[in-house]
Amino acid sequence: MIVQIVLVAAALAALVYFVRSGQNVGIRASKRLAFGLFVLLNIYAVLRPQDVTAFAQMVGVGRGTDLIVYLLVVAFVFGMLNTYLRDREISQHLTNLARQIAIRDAELARREEELTELLRRHEAADVDGPADAGTNGTQPAREHERSS
Numbered sequence: 001m002i003v004q005i006v007l008v009a010a011a012l013a014a015l016v017y018f019v020r021s022g023q024n025v026g027i028r029a030s031k032r033l034a035f036g037l038f039v040l041l042n043i044y045a046v047l048r049p050q051d052v053t054a055f056a057q058m059v060g061v062g063r064g065t066d067l068i069v070y071l072l073v074v075a076f077v078f079g080m081l082n083t084y085l086r087d088r089e090i091s092q093h094l095t096n097l098a099r100q101i102a103i104r105d106a107e108l109a110r111r112e113e114e115l116t117e118l119l120r121r122h123e124a125a126d127v128d129g130p131a132d133a134g135t136n137g138t139q140p141a142r143e144h145e146r147s148s
Helices: 002-020 023-025 029-047 047-059 064-128 140-147
Strands: none
Touching: 002 029, 002 140, 029 047, 047 064
16 A cells, blocks of 8 residues: 555656656647656556556456566667657757858858958058049058058
8 A cells, every 4th residue: 555655656746747747848738748757657556556556467468467567668668769769869959050150150251351362452452552533643641551
């Protein structure tokens, strides 16, 4: 009886944590429902083990414990597959982000080189002579700007 209370309390705590966790916004409704159903079946199996044994015998498994172990193996495989697929998706996202950052950095470096070259040409044109017709060949205004 004490074990049943502890197991039911643990199942309810897991359900409350899962429902109240702020991180579950991205979890699909089907996964939420499946987890809720899993917890409810877990509680039922703890409270009525003889029903689990009767169901196990009805589906061709000798004991309820064996049926639960088989179902847990299936749940474990599903969880591992889900984790693998999520990890692969996150890895793909990281690869795409790294690619985008590399392209952006290369583009910024190219633009910076172009601007540096354009600035060098402009400064070279200022040293060689007037760059535009607005100065009328006079350099004192530019020399005054450089000295201050």
